[in-house]
Amino acid sequence: MKRAFCLLLAIVILAVPFVSVNAESEMSDYCVYDVSDVLETEAWGDMEERAMGLSLEYKCGVYVILLPGFEEYTHYDDDMNMAASDILSRNDLGYGADRDALLLLIDTSKQTSAYGATGPRGTALFNATALSEIDPSIASGTASGDLDAAISSFLDECARLFIYERDNGKAYGYTAEENDPEPVRDPDAMITDCVYDYAGILTADQKDQLEKKARYLSELYEFGVYIYVVNDYNDVYSSDDVWYACEHVYETQGFGYGSANRDGIMLFMSMDDRDFATYRTVGKGYYAFTDYGLYELEEYFLPDFRRNDWYGGFQDYLTYCDYLLDLAEKGTPLDYDPSGENDPTYPSGEDTPSKMTFQEKCIVLAPGSAIISLIICLIYRGKMKTAGIKTQANDYIAKNGIRMYDTRDIFTHSTTSRTRVHSESSSSGGHSSGGGHSFSSHSGSHGGGHSGKF
Amino acid sequence: MATQVTNYQCPNCGGPLRFSSEKQVLVCDYCGSEFTPKQVEDFYAEKDAAASQALNELEQQLDTNPEEIKTEWEYSGSEWSENMRVYSCPSCGAQIMCDENTAATSCPYCGNPSIVAGNFSGGFKPDYCIPFKLDKDAAVRALKDYYKGKIFLPRAFTDENHIEEIKGVYVPFWLYDGDVDADVSYYATRSRSWMEGDYRVTRTDHYKLIRNGSVSFVRIPVDGSSKMPDDHMDAIEPFDYSELKPFSTAYMPGYLADKYDVDSKQSLPRATGRAQRSSLSAMTATTGGYDGVSVASSRFRLSNGRVRYAFLPVWVLSTKWKDQNYLFTMNGQTGKLIGNLPVSAGKFIGTFLGIAAAIFAVGYAVLTFM
Structure with missing residues (x-):
């Protein structure tokens, strides 16, 4: 039992x-x-x-x-x-x-x-x-x-x-x-800033403009909208992937709207290695920012960042957040399917597994089935032919007949190779399409999102 | 023409004696008397004295060493130039024509087991033999068991084919002892990788490994008969050497036997090849802990070599199907039976498709419902 x-x-x-x-x-x-x-x-x-x-x-x-x-x-x-x-x-x-x-x-x-x-x-x-x-x-x-x-x-x-x-x-x-190092929160209001620029890529005026717009969206939709920029995400949270630093910041900085769900979305950028991550909370976050919606959002602002247009990128980020939150307010979030057959709302807070088509299943299964079957058949066929020349004489080694006189392992030299990894992420999930971007999908205890390069 | 053919006759009734693998004694089929090989040898010692004397004289003429097979992988013996010999059956007097290497056979006229004593004497005298432990019925049963579970075996093969011939044969084997001194060096690598930004960095440490040791081998068998397929003789190994007995012709009656026609020098490369490969494996087994190991150089040296001559028991079964001969051999001591069977193309393809379809169906269900 x-x-x-x-x-x-x-x-x-x-x-x-x-x-x-x-x-x-x-x-x-x-x-x-x-x-x-x-x-x-x-x-x-x-x-x-x-x-x-x-x-x-x-x-x-x-x-x-x-x-x-x-x-x-x-x-x-x-x-x-x-x-x-x-x-x-x-x-x-x-x-x-x-x-x-x-x-x-x-x-x-x-x-x-x-x-x-x-x-x-x-x-x-x-x-x-x-x-x-x-x-x-x-x-x-x-x-x-x-x-x-x-x-x-x-x-x-x-x-x-x-x-x-x-x-x-x-x-x-x-x-x-x-x-409780986190500030005491008013459950019905935003009390933290929305834009953090620890890398100094924005002017004071740009940061103020973005802060006003982000706060306005947060209050309007009762949903925190954040921007967090650092030089090296490992200074914030040591991890193999920038997304975990993003999650750590969101979870430890008291971000989110309201005390119960702490709804919100955050764009996290690590400038040294041009890493970015997005994080939205379960519940309303997943409802407004479906996996497809999040991908479209990233498609909207990443071209600006690739041109090093930071301010333009953040403005586009906030603009598209406004668009997606507005759709969600109207009950038609992007990628929402009223039939429910491809429910993008992910009420459990997890990504819906992608379904393979019949052709894709055949492509995956047919060669694998044939190879496994062939191996099994060859094993049985091998049992039909048992005559064969022996190449070794292990059966005839005398008891205690192996004696070692000299056993040395001599280090001679080292070589080091560096290979550029073309995949922009560890590809634990996610997808890319023509003209799109690559990312990794992640999910945590209170939210999920993407990470990648810009 | 040599006429040195003898057979063992029952001291009680004069009937022919044959060796029983079940009882491990010589049995008279006429009066049922049983004798141990030692009893028969003693009984015939005096009777065979004259014949032995003649053989000794013959061996002296041939300048062969009457003692045991020489050491250091050397074996010396005389070879006759003609292929066939005619003997006179001591029981019925019929003329028996057989191969020059035949050492034990039976008279085609009276059926009595006969021994060509000349092929067991002098340089041709084996040091050891392992008596048959399994009889003809056991060989037939083993063959039928061998057919079981062979899913690609054509049904017609088991239904239509009949065993054409079953022979119990004492096959001449050379047994090689010796030490192999191995001196092997390897290239070895051990790698580890990590990420530095967009780059995967791989550091590989290179090593030279030196392994020097020796491996002792005891009685590596190599068959000394060109008539027996080497792959069959190798595949029925191993024999249980704990049952090796000093050679006696008393074990021969009832079975066939040929003296060797491939001498120890010709057989040596097969034994040394196997010993060297096993020695290399033994050295390589000590090179664990590396990601990659390859042999840089290897040297092997044989020492303390010694070779013995032995007769080992083998059942040979032959069948015919669709005008093709199929040979099976069984270790007459352990019962290990080997041989190549025909494969039905239809069964092979059908089984392949059936298994593939089943795997596909299970995989499809998993992908659909997961």
Whole structure:
């Protein structure tokens, strides 16, 4: 039972796009996910019972996830704490509508652990002060392989934090000023700037003009429209792809309109390597900026950037955002198909997988089927002819008959080659067309978008 | 013309004795008496003294070494210039004409097993033999089992073809011992890549690997009969050498045997080739951890070479279908049977299309419903 369930969870976690747990449910069915399959069934049952009991009693999900290598389950492969929160969000784990949750993430291969939290209560409970004082035996237990003790200590800590919160009316060590660096937001208004030019490619006057227009659009459509320009995106967030820096900025700078959904779109540019990325939030963002609409938007402003016309490009970006948001307001977003056969609204927040035509399927399947069939037939045919000259005499090597007298590996020299990569992206997805541009598609916990070069 | 043909007769009734692979003794088909090879040898020792004396004199004339096969891959023996020999059957007196290399056969008139003693003596005397462990029925069963599961085998082949001939043959083999000293050097590379802006940078480290060692081989078999196909004799390997016995003609009755007609010097390249390739593989097995390894140079030297002469048991089965002969051989000790079967073009194409269609259908369903 436990093994089958963990296998199912592994499939769910690995699935791209991620499959969400029913958001309307109060709580997911399980709290302890042993994907690594290292816990004894009885111990797992006890932990599950205890974690679920805490979750239901204090109305905040308490989770323990054991993975054989956390990097495979998130794109935050260099930050396990970020990975922990990301895994919670991607799988919609948590309690109630706010998905409040606390997580102990254990990498059983590296014997390391990290903590994650989602929802307002979850993040308040796991504030910096609380985490700094958390029982060190959890980490030491993980490192020494005593997982039962580590998980038990984690559950004890959660219980302690819950009880403190219940008795004192606030989370242990939590103060809004210290623990929430983001500005207190007016839920019905934009409070941040819309245009950020850290690369200095705009004049003050140009930036003011763009700021006014972006803010006007944001207020008009109640949808944040942002421009963020840096010299090197790795200074913002170290990653292989500019898109993750874009997502990081949006998620950490308090961007978005309204407190609930933080709706918005952002154009992120990294000037040194001429990288760009676009990010729009799930819900209204995906509705107004369909995958096709986003592609058309990029087609609209990228020619300006290729001519180094930064101001013109940003103006075109805002103009086309206005156009797409207006269409969405009218209930006919670009690429919207009323028949629903090719629904571009992506209510789940994920890209719709492209359907192959019959011809495309034949082109893919016919040669592959023929080759596999031929290989199978040749294997069987080989069994019809068993006479053959032997070329080796391994059967006749004497016992302990191999003796090595000299074994040396001598380094001689190194060569280095540099090859220009013509593909402008890592092509994890996306498309290009004649006269169009190439991009990679990405999706995160709260939004998705594209990245590419200009 | 040599007339040195003998057969073992039952000490009790005088009937012919044959070697039973099942019981591993000599059996008289007339009175049912059973004798171990040692008993028969002792019984006939005195009787054969005169014949042995004559053979010794003959060997001295031929200047052959009466001791065991010489070491250092050398084997010396006399070769007769004529191809056919006529012998007189000691049982019925009929004239038996057979190949000059024939060492054991049976009289076509009275059916009694006969041994051409001259082809087992002197330089032609084998050092070892492995007695037959499996009989004719086992060979027939093995062939029928071999047909099973061969989906491309024409149905008519199994229905129409009949085994034309089954022979139990002691095949002459040379068994080579020796050490191969290997001195091999390799070019090896190890690469890693990373991105620098729009460029993929690949750094490759180059190494020279030196491997020097020695590999000892024991009894690499090479058949010494030009009549037996080399690919068949190689494919029925290996034999279980733990059952090697000192040679005795008492194991021969009931089976065919030829003395070698490819000498140890001619067979040597096949043994050394196999030994060198295995030595190279053994050296290469120690070069792990690199992305690419290629041989730069290799030198091999043979030492401590020694060759032995042995008779190993083989069942030979031949069938005919559509005017074409099909030969199968079975290891008379282990039962490993090999041979090439005809392939039905229709079955091959039909199976190919069927499998391809099934894979296509499954793939189509997956792409459609995923």
